[in-house]
Amino acid sequence: MSCQKMETRILAYVDGRLKEGERAEVDKHLAGCAACRLRVNEFRAVNELLDELPVIEPSGAFNARVHALVAAEPAKRRSWFAWLTPSPRIAFVASLLLVATVWLGSRQTPPPQIEPTDLPVVESTDYDVISSFAPLSDLSQTPDDDASDSDATSQQQQPQQM
């Protein structure tokens, strides 16, 4: 073991926290390294000096102040988004309602089929739609016919415009 590797083990060695195998390795190194032996002794001394600091006791009012802080807390603190999470009861009732809605929807009778023959025939006497169009036979005329037709039409319309 090198002196550098000792750096990561020296404190655990002083504390007695090393495993048996690691401890044996350190012991072996220390047997041949005076510098590390001195450092171990010095770290041990530092450790013992730290033990000299006394332990202080909290003041008499400490517990009372903690109790007061705790008493001032609301009974149950909920997070910002807690309202988004439904309670188990609400979730259960909502699930039941959903299932019931789907079930009732599936049981609904389909709308009655309407036969074409059942449809009423509307006969309008107010407006004669068919007679307002030109007869279909007119569509078979050539463009020239159309031009002559349009002339004829314009001739027919002229007197109306007058």
Added chain:
Amino acid sequence: MTRSDVQLMLDVKAGDQQSFELLLQRYRTPLVNFLYRMVRSREQAEDLAQEVFLRVYRAREDYEPSAKFTTWLFRIATNLALNSLRDHRYQKLEISMDAPIVADAEGGDERMMEVADEHPDIEQHLVEEARKKMIRHAIEKLPEKQRAAVLLHKYQELDYSEISKILRCSESALKSLLFRAYETLRVELAPLVARAAK
């Protein structure tokens, strides 16, 4: 039979206030001492320790025993202490060495000891106080993270894995941190160390 910390915390979660009281009794002194050595003010240390307990109480609903209770507890305490030190970095108290102030239980917040004239062994007492003051100063001079590591390792006797989780570093980084801290202490306390190491 003594209930474990985790069991007590689970009982607190279930609404048992008495278990919270037991945790308070169990950890109030270690927490106040740790925080006192971190922030160097007894009053501030108590305020922070109370805040730690309040946070533990507030977190009871969400508590899951995924780590050791002490790891969680001292992580809260360490974070509060480091934040407090950051906030008060520029408000360091400068108290005159001439001010005759009564010391607290650990020998005083940087203040002169007022020793009764009728003290039977006044010289010995002063030597001991000077020694403690030197040790306290050496710890205080450590960088904050090194100080936290030494306090958790030495006084709370937490293992390396716990401390590394509290300080959010690897175990090897923690060992290196502790080594550097002890090196600094060795130098700062050289007169005392030399005598003790002989």
